[in-house]
Amino acid sequence: MVPPSVRSRRGGRMVTMKDVADRAGVSTSTVSRVLNGKERGRIKPDIAKEVRRQAKLLGYKPNPVARSLRTHSSRILGFVSDEISTTPFSGRIMLGAQDAARELGYILLAVNTGNDPELEEQEIDAIKRYGADGFLYAMMYNRPVTVPRSLDGVPAVLIDARDEDGVRPSISPDERRIGRDATERLLRAGCRRIMYVGADVPLVAQRGRLAGYREALESAGVGADGRLVVAVDEQDTTGEFLRAFEAMRPDGVFCFNDIRANLVYRAAAEHGLTVGRDLSVIGVDNQPFIAGILSPALSSIELPHYEMGYWGVRKLVSLIEDRDIDEGSLEHAPGTHTGDSAGSVAVGANDTQHVGVHAQLPSLKDEQALIGCVLVDKKSIVA
Amino acid sequence: MVPPSVRSRRGGRMVTMKDVADRAGVSTSTVSRVLNGKERGRIKPDIAKEVRRQAKLLGYKPNPVARSLRTHSSRILGFVSDEISTTPFSGRIMLGAQDAARELGYILLAVNTGNDPELEEQEIDAIKRYGADGFLYAMMYNRPVTVPRSLDGVPAVLIDARDEDGVRPSISPDERRIGRDATERLLRAGCRRIMYVGADVPLVAQRGRLAGYREALESAGVGADGRLVVAVDEQDTTGEFLRAFEAMRPDGVFCFNDIRANLVYRAAAEHGLTVGRDLSVIGVDNQPFIAGILSPALSSIELPHYEMGYWGVRKLVSLIEDRDIDEGSLEHAPGTHTGDSAGSVAVGANDTQHVGVHAQLPSLKDEQALIGCVLVDKKSIVA
DNA sequence: CTGAAAGCGCTTACAG
DNA sequence: CTGAAAGCGCTTACAG
The missing domain is CATH 3.40.50.2300 (Response regulator)
Incomplete structure (x- = not known):
C-alpha cells in the first residue's frame, strides 16, 4: 500500500487539510487553528496532538496558493x-x-x-x-x-x-573600510609609498575606497602624496598609471579591483620587479578567474x-x-x-589564507547597513 | 480623480473580474469566457467587445493565484x-x-x-x-x-x-562543433601543427571538443600527431603542457577554455614568441575578465x-x-x-569581430537539442 | 448566448 | 473548546 505522502510527491493529488480533519475526526477549522499555532487555550491538548500526528502521518503541507488567496500573504x-x-x-x-x-x-x-x-x-x-x-x-x-x-x-x-x-x-559593502583595511595591511607589511589605483568613474565604491585609503595613511602618520593616487580605466589606455608607477616607484599598491591589479603586475614585470617580493599588491573582488591567471596569486578583498x-x-x-x-x-x-x-572584518592578522571565511552580518536594526569584507591573503604581499 | 488602474498599482485593492462584470453589465462567467478566448460563437460580439473595453479601462489583470487554485495551472x-x-x-x-x-x-x-x-x-x-x-x-x-x-x-x-x-x-552546446570550428579556423589561418590543450577531467565538453578537433584535422587531411594532444589542469601543475609545447612547437593551439589559453600565452612569452603573430590561439568561454587581462586579446568561442x-x-x-x-x-x-x-555557427569567415552575435536556436521539435556557438574573433589569431 | 451555482483549499468571524 | 458558514477570485459544468 502506497502511503498518501508518497502519492503526493508524484504529482498526484496533494494531501489537503480536509484529509487531515477526516482522519483526526475534527473539522478543518480545528486543523487550521492547530497547524497555525492558534490553539493556545482554545483547543483541547489531546485533540491538537492528534491533529498534528495525523498531519505528519499524511505528510500534509499547506497549499500556499489557497492560503494566499485567503490571507493575501504568499510567502x-x-x-x-x-x-x-x-x-x-x-x-x-x-x-x-x-x-x-x-x-x-x-x-x-x-x-x-x-x-x-x-x-x-x-x-x-x-x-x-x-x-x-x-x-x-x-x-x-x-x-x-x-x-x-x-x-x-x-x-x-x-x-x-x-x-x-x-x-x-x-x-x-563598507567601502571606506575596504580602503582602510587594504591600506593598513600594506602598512603592516612595511610599505611606505602606497599607491591607490582607482577607477575613472564616479562610483560610490571609488569614493569610499579612496577615502578609506586616506584615513589609514593619516592614522598611521604617513604623508599622503597626491601623486600616489590615480584614476584609470581597466586597460590604463591613457598610460597614466604607468607614468605614475614609474615616477613614484611604489612599494605597495591598493587597487580598486583585481583587473586594475593586473596593470600593476604588468608594470612590475616590465621593470624587473617581482610582486610579493619587491612590492605588495591588494585588489578587490577576489575574482577566481583572475586569481587563476595572475602569478603570484593576488591577495584581494572579497565583496560580501x-x-x-x-x-x-x-x-x-x-x-x-x-x-x-x-x-x-x-x-x-x-x-x-x-x-x-x-561588523568586524576578518583580515588576516598573520597572513594566513581566509578562503571561505565570511564577514559578519550587521544588526537587523540597522536601516542603512554597511557590511564588512574579508581580505583573502595570498601571495602578492611581501611577507 | 484617481483611476482604479492606478490605485491598483499602489498596493491597494486590485481590480477583480467582478468589477469588470459590473461595469459591463454582465456576469463574471461571461467576463471569464471573453477574456479567456472561449467566446467563439458563444458570446454576442458587442457584449464581448464591451467586456474587453471595460477590462482595459479598469486595467484589469487576472489574479493568477485565484486562477491557479481553480485550474491547477499557475504560469x-x-x-x-x-x-x-x-x-x-x-x-x-x-x-x-x-x-x-x-x-x-x-x-x-x-x-x-x-x-x-x-x-x-x-x-x-x-x-x-x-x-x-x-x-x-x-x-x-x-x-x-x-x-x-x-x-x-x-x-x-x-x-x-x-x-x-x-x-x-x-x-x-554542440561540443563537437566547437572543436571543429576552432580547429578549422586555425587551419584557415594557415596553422599546420595544431595542438589541443584539454582538461584532465572526464567532461562531456572535453570529449566532444577533442573529437571535433580530430574530425577537422582529418577532413583537412592534416595528420593528427598524438603528441599534440594534452590534458592538463588549469595551472598545468604537472608541466605536461609546457613540455609538449617545447617539444612540438605548435603554430596553433585550441584550448579547452580561456584559462588554459593563459598557459599558452605564458609559454609563448617564455620562448620569445608573440601570440597573434608567431602562433594562433583560440579559447572557449570568452570570459570578459580574462579577455581584459590577456594581451593580445584572446579569440574565444562563447557558450550559448x-x-x-x-x-x-x-x-x-x-x-x-x-x-x-x-x-x-x-x-x-x-x-x-x-x-x-x-543550428549554424556565425564563425567569422573574414576575421571580423562578432561580439554580440549569437547562435541560432535549434528547432523545438528536437528532444536532445544541440546548439551552435559563436567564435568571437579578436587578436590572438595570425592574420 | 448567458447566468447562477459549485468548488479549488484555505482562514476566520460568528455562533454555540 | 469546536464547527458550520462565508469568502478570497477565479473557471466551468449545468441549466435554461
Missing part, C-alpha cells in the same frame, strides 16, 4: 535586479537570498529588468499579482537609487545600493555578496512579519562563518 | 539549478529563461540546490506546492544527469545537460548560455501547453541576433 518574495546574472559575483547575492528565504519558509520570484524602467514596472506588477509579500531590489554595483513608484506601500529592501530618499532599508542577499531577506521578512528575527544564524548557511564581533 | 515555472549563480556564465542561462518566460506570460521561481539531493527534493516539492506548471533543470556545466524522482510526471526540460534515461528533452535558457523555457512551455510555439523570435530578445540557417 513569496520578489527578487528584482537590474543586471544580476550577467556579472560573476552577483549570482551570489541571489544564493544568499535563497538560503535565507528557505530558512524562513519563503521562496523567491526572480526577474531581471536590465535597467529598463518600463519593464521594471511591468515585472513588479506581475510579481505583485502573484501576491508577493515584499521585494528585494538588488543592484549589480553599489549605488544610490530611487525606488520605482510601483513599490510604494510595499515592503522592500535594497541590496548593494542606498535609497536616494533615505526611507528604504538597504545593505551595501552572499551576505548581502542573506541579510536582505532577513531584514525584509522582519519587516513583513513585523517581528525580530533572531540574529547570528548565518553560521548555518553553507560556506559561511560568523566572526566574533558585529 | 509559474520552477528554475532548479545545482550551482548556478556561482559561476560567471550561468547567470545568463537564467536571463534567457526569464526573457522567454516573460514573452510567454510565465514567471520563474528560482532555487539553488548546491547538488544536495535532499535539499533538491525539498525545494522541488515546495515549488510544486506553489503550483508550478513545469521545471527547468539547469546544470552549471554540460553533463549527463538523472532527473530527481520528485520531478516524475511533471513537465521538465534539462539545460546544459542530457538525461541519462533519455526521456527528458534537453539542450546543451542565454540561448539555452531561452530555448529551454520555450520548449517547456510547448510541453505544458501542448502546442507549437512559433520559432525564430529570438531576434526580439535583447542582445541577441538570429543567424540565417538552423
Whole structure:
C-alpha cells in the first residue's frame, strides 16, 4: 500500500487539510487553528496532538496558493535586479537570498529588468499579482537609487545600493573600510609609498575606497602624496598609471579591483620587479578567474555578496512579519562563518589564507547597513 | 480623480473580474469566457467587445493565484539549478529563461540546490506546492544527469545537460562543433601543427571538443600527431603542457577554455614568441575578465548560455501547453541576433569581430537539442 | 448566448 | 473548546 505522502510527491493529488480533519475526526477549522499555532487555550491538548500526528502521518503541507488567496500573504518574495546574472559575483547575492528565504519558509520570484524602467514596472506588477509579500531590489554595483513608484506601500529592501530618499532599508559593502583595511595591511607589511589605483568613474565604491585609503595613511602618520593616487580605466589606455608607477616607484599598491591589479603586475614585470617580493599588491573582488591567471596569486578583498542577499531577506521578512528575527544564524548557511564581533572584518592578522571565511552580518536594526569584507591573503604581499 | 488602474498599482485593492462584470453589465462567467478566448460563437460580439473595453479601462489583470487554485495551472515555472549563480556564465542561462518566460506570460521561481539531493527534493516539492506548471533543470556545466524522482510526471526540460534515461528533452552546446570550428579556423589561418590543450577531467565538453578537433584535422587531411594532444589542469601543475609545447612547437593551439589559453600565452612569452603573430590561439568561454587581462586579446568561442535558457523555457512551455510555439523570435530578445540557417555557427569567415552575435536556436521539435556557438574573433589569431 | 451555482483549499468571524 | 458558514477570485459544468 502506497502511503498518501508518497502519492503526493508524484504529482498526484496533494494531501489537503480536509484529509487531515477526516482522519483526526475534527473539522478543518480545528486543523487550521492547530497547524497555525492558534490553539493556545482554545483547543483541547489531546485533540491538537492528534491533529498534528495525523498531519505528519499524511505528510500534509499547506497549499500556499489557497492560503494566499485567503490571507493575501504568499510567502513569496520578489527578487528584482537590474543586471544580476550577467556579472560573476552577483549570482551570489541571489544564493544568499535563497538560503535565507528557505530558512524562513519563503521562496523567491526572480526577474531581471536590465535597467529598463518600463519593464521594471511591468515585472513588479506581475510579481505583485502573484501576491508577493515584499521585494528585494538588488543592484549589480553599489549605488544610490530611487525606488520605482510601483513599490510604494510595499515592503522592500535594497541590496548593494542606498535609497536616494533615505526611507528604504538597504545593505551595501563598507567601502571606506575596504580602503582602510587594504591600506593598513600594506602598512603592516612595511610599505611606505602606497599607491591607490582607482577607477575613472564616479562610483560610490571609488569614493569610499579612496577615502578609506586616506584615513589609514593619516592614522598611521604617513604623508599622503597626491601623486600616489590615480584614476584609470581597466586597460590604463591613457598610460597614466604607468607614468605614475614609474615616477613614484611604489612599494605597495591598493587597487580598486583585481583587473586594475593586473596593470600593476604588468608594470612590475616590465621593470624587473617581482610582486610579493619587491612590492605588495591588494585588489578587490577576489575574482577566481583572475586569481587563476595572475602569478603570484593576488591577495584581494572579497565583496560580501552572499551576505548581502542573506541579510536582505532577513531584514525584509522582519519587516513583513513585523517581528525580530533572531540574529547570528548565518553560521548555518553553507560556506559561511560568523566572526566574533558585529561588523568586524576578518583580515588576516598573520597572513594566513581566509578562503571561505565570511564577514559578519550587521544588526537587523540597522536601516542603512554597511557590511564588512574579508581580505583573502595570498601571495602578492611581501611577507 | 484617481483611476482604479492606478490605485491598483499602489498596493491597494486590485481590480477583480467582478468589477469588470459590473461595469459591463454582465456576469463574471461571461467576463471569464471573453477574456479567456472561449467566446467563439458563444458570446454576442458587442457584449464581448464591451467586456474587453471595460477590462482595459479598469486595467484589469487576472489574479493568477485565484486562477491557479481553480485550474491547477499557475504560469509559474520552477528554475532548479545545482550551482548556478556561482559561476560567471550561468547567470545568463537564467536571463534567457526569464526573457522567454516573460514573452510567454510565465514567471520563474528560482532555487539553488548546491547538488544536495535532499535539499533538491525539498525545494522541488515546495515549488510544486506553489503550483508550478513545469521545471527547468539547469546544470552549471554540460553533463549527463538523472532527473530527481520528485520531478516524475511533471513537465521538465534539462539545460546544459542530457538525461541519462533519455526521456527528458534537453539542450546543451554542440561540443563537437566547437572543436571543429576552432580547429578549422586555425587551419584557415594557415596553422599546420595544431595542438589541443584539454582538461584532465572526464567532461562531456572535453570529449566532444577533442573529437571535433580530430574530425577537422582529418577532413583537412592534416595528420593528427598524438603528441599534440594534452590534458592538463588549469595551472598545468604537472608541466605536461609546457613540455609538449617545447617539444612540438605548435603554430596553433585550441584550448579547452580561456584559462588554459593563459598557459599558452605564458609559454609563448617564455620562448620569445608573440601570440597573434608567431602562433594562433583560440579559447572557449570568452570570459570578459580574462579577455581584459590577456594581451593580445584572446579569440574565444562563447557558450550559448542565454540561448539555452531561452530555448529551454520555450520548449517547456510547448510541453505544458501542448502546442507549437512559433520559432525564430529570438531576434526580439535583447542582445541577441538570429543567424540565417538552423543550428549554424556565425564563425567569422573574414576575421571580423562578432561580439554580440549569437547562435541560432535549434528547432523545438528536437528532444536532445544541440546548439551552435559563436567564435568571437579578436587578436590572438595570425592574420 | 448567458447566468447562477459549485468548488479549488484555505482562514476566520460568528455562533454555540 | 469546536464547527458550520462565508469568502478570497477565479473557471466551468449545468441549466435554461
